[in-house]
Amino acid sequence: MLVAGIDCSTQSCKVAVRDSRDGRVVRSSSTPIPGGPSIDPEIWWSAVANSVADAGGLDDVVAISIAAQQHGMVLLDRAGRVLRDALLWHDTSSAPQARHLTDELGREAWVSTVGMSLSSSFTVTKIRWLRDNEPQTAADVAAVALPHDWLTWRLRGFGPEQPDLDELVTDRSDASGTGYWSPFEEDYRMDIVERALGRTVLLPRVLPWGGTAGKTADVIPGVPAGIPVGVGGGDNALAAFGLGIGPGDVVISVGTSGTIYTKSVSPVKDLSGPVATYADATGNYLPLVAVLNAARVLDAGQAIIGGNSDRFAAAALNAPPGASGVTLLPFFEGERYPDLPAARASLHGLSLQNCVPENIARAFVEGVACSLANGLDAMRDTGLPADRVILIGGGAKSIALQASAADVFDLPVVIPTPHEYVTLGAAKQAVLALGESAPDWRWSTQKELMARHPTPWVRDQYRRAYHAALRGEYQQ
Numbered sequence: 001m002l003v004a005g006i007d008c009s010t011q012s013c014k015v016a017v018r019d020s021r022d023g024r025v026v027r028s029s030s031t032p033i034p035g036g037p038s039i040d041p042e043i044w045w046s047a048v049a050n051s052v053a054d055a056g057g058l059d060d061v062v063a064i065s066i067a068a069q070q071h072g073m074v075l076l077d078r079a080g081r082v083l084r085d086a087l088l089w090h091d092t093s094s095a096p097q098a099r100h101l102t103d104e105l106g107r108e109a110w111v112s113t114v115g116m117s118l119s120s121s122f123t124v125t126k127i128r129w130l131r132d133n134e135p136q137t138a139a140d141v142a143a144v145a146l147p148h149d150w151l152t153w154r155l156r157g158f159g160p161e162q163p164d165l166d167e168l169v170t171d172r173s174d175a176s177g178t179g180y181w182s183p184f185e186e187d188y189r190m191d192i193v194e195r196a197l198g199r200t201v202l203l204p205r206v207l208p209w210g211g212t213a214g215k216t217a218d219v220i221p222g223v224p225a226g227i228p229v230g231v232g233g234g235d236n237a238l239a240a241f242g243l244g245i246g247p248g249d250v251v252i253s254v255g256t257s258g259t260i261y262t263k264s265v266s267p268v269k270d271l272s273g274p275v276a277t278y279a280d281a282t283g284n285y286l287p288l289v290a291v292l293n294a295a296r297v298l299d300a301g302q303a304i305i306g307g308n309s310d311r312f313a314a315a316a317l318n319a320p321p322g323a324s325g326v327t328l329l330p331f332f333e334g335e336r337y338p339d340l341p342a343a344r345a346s347l348h349g350l351s352l353q354n355c356v357p358e359n360i361a362r363a364f365v366e367g368v369a370c371s372l373a374n375g376l377d378a379m380r381d382t383g384l385p386a387d388r389v390i391l392i393g394g395g396a397k398s399i400a401l402q403a404s405a406a407d408v409f410d411l412p413v414v415i416p417t418p419h420e421y422v423t424l425g426a427a428k429q430a431v432l433a434l435g436e437s438a439p440d441w442r443w444s445t446q447k448e449l450m451a452r453h454p455t456p457w458v459r460d461q462y463r464r465a466y467h468a469a470l471r472g473e474y475q476q
Contacts, residue, residue, distance in 0.1 A: 002026060003434075004061045005426030006048060008068040008147055009235060010088065010256045011035050013047035015055045016423035020062075020431055023424060023441030029054035035256070037091035041074055041082050041150055048151060049220050057222030063430035064216065064223075065230025066155065067238040067422045068148035070177040073126040076150075078142040080163025084134070086147065087126045090257065090292055092334045094129035095120040095341035101128055101196065108271055114192070115176070115183045115267055115277030119336050121290065124179030127196040143202040144193075146174050148232045153204075155229060157217025169213050170204035172279035173237030173286065181206075183267040183277045183285060207231045209283050212433040230429035233281050236261055236288060238425030239392065241281040243416070243443060248387035250379060250411070252372055254395030257336075258294035260375040261286050262384055274337045274378040281425060282438075287384060289375035290336050293345070294368060295395030297330040301364030305357050309398065312361055316400035319362035321407065321455040324354035327465040328367030337375060338466075348465035361400070368395070369404040370462040376409060388412045392421055406449035408458060415447040 007014045016028040031047040031054070033039070052058055071089035076082060087094070098118040102110060107117045118125055123146065131138045142165060145153070149170045153159070158167050175181040180192040180203075190200050207213060211231055218225040233241075236251075236259050245251060245263050253259045264285045267277040280286040302312040331343040347363065380386050389411050395401060396415060406413045424441065431439050 001062045002060055003427045003430035004058050004064045005423035005430060006051070006064065006066045007235060007420065007422040007426060008044050008048065008066065008151060009033070009422070010069050010090070013044065013051045014420055014423055015051040016420055016427065017055060017058065017061060018427045020439065023427065023439065027055050028420070038085040038087050040085050041147070044147060044151060045154055052220055052222045058227070059222060059224055061227060063228045063230065063433045064155070065426040065429035065433060066148050066151050066232040067235050067426045068146070068151060068232070070146065070174060070234040070236070071121050071123050072147045073123050073130070074145040074147060074150045075130070075137070075141050076143040076145065076165065077140050078163070078165070080158065080160045080165065083137050083140055087129070089121045090333060091126070092120045092341040094125040097128035097132060098122070098125040101125060104195070107273065111269055111271055111273070113182060113189060114179055115269070116179065117273040118179060119339050120341050121336055122177065122179035124192060124196045127193070131197050138197060141197070141201055143168060145204055146170060146178070148174055148234070149204045152213050152229060152232050154219065155216055155223070156214045157219055165202050167214070168202070168204035169207050169231070171207055171231040171233040171281070172209060173233040173281050175204070175206050176277070176279040177234055183279055209281055210432045228433040230426065230433040232426065232429065234278070235422045237278065237281045237286055238429070239421040240286060240425070241428055242421040242424030243390060244440070245390065248385040249390055250376060250386045250388070251390045251392060252376065254294045254368070254372070254391070254393035254401065256294065256296060258291040258368070258372050258375070259288055260372060260379055261288035262379060262386065264384060268382050268384065270378070270382050272378070272381070274375065275382050281429065287379065287382065289378050291371050291375060292334060292336045293330045293332050293371065295393065297332060297364055297368050298395055298398055298401065300332065301361055305361050313398055313400040315358045316361035316365045317403065319358035321453065322458050322461055323359040323362035323366060325349040325351070325461070326354055326359045326363040327461050328363040329465055329469055330364070330367040330371055337378070346469060348468065365398070365400045365404050366408070366458055366462070369401060369408045370459055372405070373408045373459060386411060388414055391415050402447070402449060407453055407455045410454065413449040414445055415449070417444045417446045419443060
């Protein structure tokens with residue numbers, strides 16, 4: 001029998017139909033999505049419909065589940081209408097609100113209450129931004145949902161034509177990224193919602209991790225009514241579920257953003273700040289560090305060097321480690337860790353002698369690798385085991401980043417065969433929605449890397465550039 005996993009990410013909506021016996025992809029499709037910091041949710045809905053059509057429809061599918069990017073704020077009125085464009089995770093306009101909310105309770109109180117210190121990525125800061133900047137819209141809000149919540153609701157036949165807000169549902173993993181769900185209490189903190197908005201509103205009901213959200217309605221051509229729908233979840237949690245990670249496995253995903261996460265049987269309180277405790281898709285937890293700037297930094301470097309990704313990688317590999325003293329701080333869109341929402345990228349250490357394309361390319365690659373390595377260090381500093389890195393995501397295909405990661409991370413690096421691991425996790429949830437146990441679909445290893453020439457001075461060079469910048473422009 002066939003099941004379908006859907007991933008509505010920042011840049012595309014992907015549908016993968018899989019054989020439930022072994023997880024093999026039978027057919028798939030992808031629809032591009034505009035990558036701005038805010039978006040009309042109807043674009044997601046259209047992208048789902050287009051991807052379903054391009055995948056040949058889902059008439060032969062017996063169950064579906066949806067994953068999506070986390071944190072996005074979808075606002076609904078009492079009639080089930082979307083009130084404004086959704087503010088997404090990489091929108092940094094709520095940075096002042098993150099600071100204000102942090103000052104009101106104190107950073108340690110936030111970590112002890114919801115498992116994370118605040119940044120502009122989290123939904124709670126966007127709700128406070130709405131109250132401060134669009135009070136009339138804030139007054140009309142009846143429910144706050146996340147992207148996967150809203151898409152699951154629509155797939156089940158709800159919306160302006162049938163506005164039953166009580167049918168909004170979510171899962172632990174997505175709820176845990178809002179900033180108003182507690183991993184310690186396993187419940188929403190409505191007092192925090194009230195603090196952010198000035199009143200409480202309806203929030204999606206949190207479903208058990210192995211359950212079902214309901215059944216499809218006849219709302220998308222090619223999707224029959226009556227198909228069980230899995231609980232869905234946040235993209236990182238479902239990628240972890242797809243990979244089947246265990247303690248000691250640290251996943252580093254190099255996509256639009258970079259995420260570093262592992263599995264834990266209990267919530268983590270990182271009072272130093274960078275590690276946020278999310279819930280995972282198996283009833284456990286997913287401690288995670290996120291950086292805003294990842295694969296698109298490599299794209300920017302390629303645009304400077306010219307040519308395709310192979311030419312860019314070759315240029316980077318032709319430069320020595322450390323790029324002859326050139327360092328990139330890759331904060332093109334501000335940064336989440338370190339928490340510098342107003343920062344911008346900068347090149348350091350340039351001279352007339354080292355300003356050549358190869359060094360520039362190497363600096364772009366090492367800037368991403370060092371930023372991710374900082375997140376890995378923050379994870380290890382909490383005492384969580386880290387035995388190997390599983391490197392995934394579009395940026396992980398870069399042979400230059402692979403080589404730099406192996407030398408910089410100071411851990412064995414495993415690179416799985418390129419795969420859509422989020423849709424794989426969603427398809428596993430679809431099997432659970434049928435009342436069956438989670439399938440044990442195996443993934444294959446494409447490459448295993450050990451540090452050939454450890455390069456601690458590359459990290460030291462990066463730290464010196466960062467601290468010099470912090471004393472100057474970023475501090476201002």
